[in-house]
Amino acid sequence: MSAPQTIGTDQLEPSPATDAPAIAPPAAPAKKKSRAGSLEVLTGLLLVLVVFRGPLGHLVSGARWQTWTTVFVSVLVQASPFLVFGVVLSAVIAVFVPRAFWARALPSHPALAVPAAGLAGVVLPGCECGSVPIAGSLIRRGVTPAAALAFLLAAPAINPIVLTATVVAFPGRPQIAIARGAASLVVAVAVGWLWLRLGKTEWIRLPHRPDLDGKSRGRAFWAACRHDIMHAGGFLVMGAAAAATINVFVPGSWLQSVAGTPVVSVIALALLAVLLSICSEADAFVAASLSQFSLTARLVFLVVGPMVDLKLIAMQAGTFGRRFAFRFAPATFAAAILVGAAFGVVLL
Numbered sequence: 001m002s003a004p005q006t007i008g009t010d011q012l013e014p015s016p017a018t019d020a021p022a023i024a025p026p027a028a029p030a031k032k033k034s035r036a037g038s039l040e041v042l043t044g045l046l047l048v049l050v051v052f053r054g055p056l057g058h059l060v061s062g063a064r065w066q067t068w069t070t071v072f073v074s075v076l077v078q079a080s081p082f083l084v085f086g087v088v089l090s091a092v093i094a095v096f097v098p099r100a101f102w103a104r105a106l107p108s109h110p111a112l113a114v115p116a117a118g119l120a121g122v123v124l125p126g127c128e129c130g131s132v133p134i135a136g137s138l139i140r141r142g143v144t145p146a147a148a149l150a151f152l153l154a155a156p157a158i159n160p161i162v163l164t165a166t167v168v169a170f171p172g173r174p175q176i177a178i179a180r181g182a183a184s185l186v187v188a189v190a191v192g193w194l195w196l197r198l199g200k201t202e203w204i205r206l207p208h209r210p211d212l213d214g215k216s217r218g219r220a221f222w223a224a225c226r227h228d229i230m231h232a233g234g235f236l237v238m239g240a241a242a243a244a245t246i247n248v249f250v251p252g253s254w255l256q257s258v259a260g261t262p263v264v265s266v267i268a269l270a271l272l273a274v275l276l277s278i279c280s281e282a283d284a285f286v287a288a289s290l291s292q293f294s295l296t297a298r299l300v301f302l303v304v305g306p307m308v309d310l311k312l313i314a315m316q317a318g319t320f321g322r323r324f325a326f327r328f329a330p331a332t333f334a335a336a337i338l339v340g341a342a343f344g345v346v347l348l
Contacts, residue, residue, distance in 0.1 A: 068248045075240040075285050084229065085161060085281070091224035095217055110144040114192035117147035118185055121155035131155045132316060145204055150192030153332065156280040156306035157184035166302065169284035175347055176295065180302045183343040187303060187335045194331060205321035240286065242276050256292060265297040270337050273305035280306035296344030303340035308333045 105120070106113040117138075135152035139145050156162065158181045166177040259265045269290070278286055283305045287298045308329050317325035 064248050068244045071244040071248065071289060072240050075244070075282075075289060076237070080282075088225060091221050095221045095224060106143060106147055110146055110196055111193070113144055113147035114150045114196060115189045117143070117151040118154040118158075118188040118192065120151055121158050121185075121188075122160065132312070139204065144196070145199065145201070146192045146196035149195055149328070150188045153191060153307050154185055154188035157181070157188070157303065162280045162284070162306070165281055166284040169288040173295075176299065176302075179299055179343045179347040182347075183299065183303050183336075183340045184306070186343075187307065187332070187339045190339070191328075191332050191335055194335075195328075203321065203323045203327060205324070238276065238278075242286075244289075246290065259292045259294065259297070262294065262296070265293050266300050266337065266341050269293055269297045269301040270304045270333070270340075273301045274309050274333070276305070277309035277311045278305060294344075295348040296341060299344040299348060300337055300340035303343075304333065304336040307336050 106116050131152045135148040138148040138151065163177045163181055166180055167174055170176045258268050269287075273283070276283075276286070283302060287301050290298060290301070293301075313325055313329050316328060320328075
């Protein structure tokens with residue numbers, strides 16, 4: 001009997017019918033997950049309000065809730081025109097003013113460029129949301145960082161829109177607007193000179209704004225307006241709600257105990273300005289509603305807010321780097337408290 005023959009694998013040939021490799025059918029395209037946008041969320045909230053308007057109406061029918069609603073709506077109605085105008089003006093500056101203009105307009109000596117850049121906030125104002133990218137553009141165009149940072153601090157605080165809003169919010173007390181403008185300018189110049197003395201270039205990461213790059217001026221303008229109004233408007237709503245809550249639900253004895261101590265009241269409102277993160281075009285109306293506190297404490301609130309708050313710290317960290325923000329924000333906060341309190345004691 002013959003031994004079985006061994007057949008190597010190289011002698012095997014696949015049969016066309018049975019051994020051909022199976023071809024998997026094309027996979028069905030994956031379905032995109034639908035995500036609710038802001039319009040859908042707003043529509044849902046409106047539907048909820050319409051359906052449950054009866055029970056919700058009973059919840060807010062009390063005297064306290066009615067007072068809260070009155071304060072909340074009054075702050076929004078007073079502040080919204082200034083907010084919209086400031087955002088539009090900031091978008092015009094960011095899009096239509098040539099970046100090279102600043103390099104030609106500022107003095108070549110860094111020590112002189114710092115106060116000049118601070119005063120430029122009056123001529124070319126902008127909200128704090130717009131001043132951060134503008135300051136980054138100035139640094140990229142060769143402007144000394146100290147001057148660009150002075151503009152970043154001064155523009156949201158001393159521009160005509162903010163000062164006019166302050167006059168309207170405090171009728172019959174124009175000295176508050178004067179003290180706010182003078183104190184803010186002093187803080188901006190002092191921090192700029194401090195950075196010129198102690199700052200290091202490696203602490204700053206040069207910014208980039210891809211959201212406006214490659215667009216026409218008209219599209220970039222509307223994109224900047226939409227971005228700033230969504231962010232600033234949201235913070236305004238939060239600030240108005242916080243101001244109404246403080247005035248209505250926080251016991252008056254607590255506020256009086258805090259407001260009765262000058263040093264504690266100044267520090268408390270300075271911290272409140274950082275936490276509320278209200279747009280500078282609208283913060284004067286919130287400050288005016290905090291009538292339990294002294295004018296000096298409220299002035300510190302107005303000086304600190306446009307220079308140091310949560311959204312600005314986040315924007316500065318994202319634009320210039322964390323090493324910059326962790327040094328710049330505390331220095332600015334301390335300077336704003338000291339200078340604001342000093343101007344309040346002298347002028348108010």
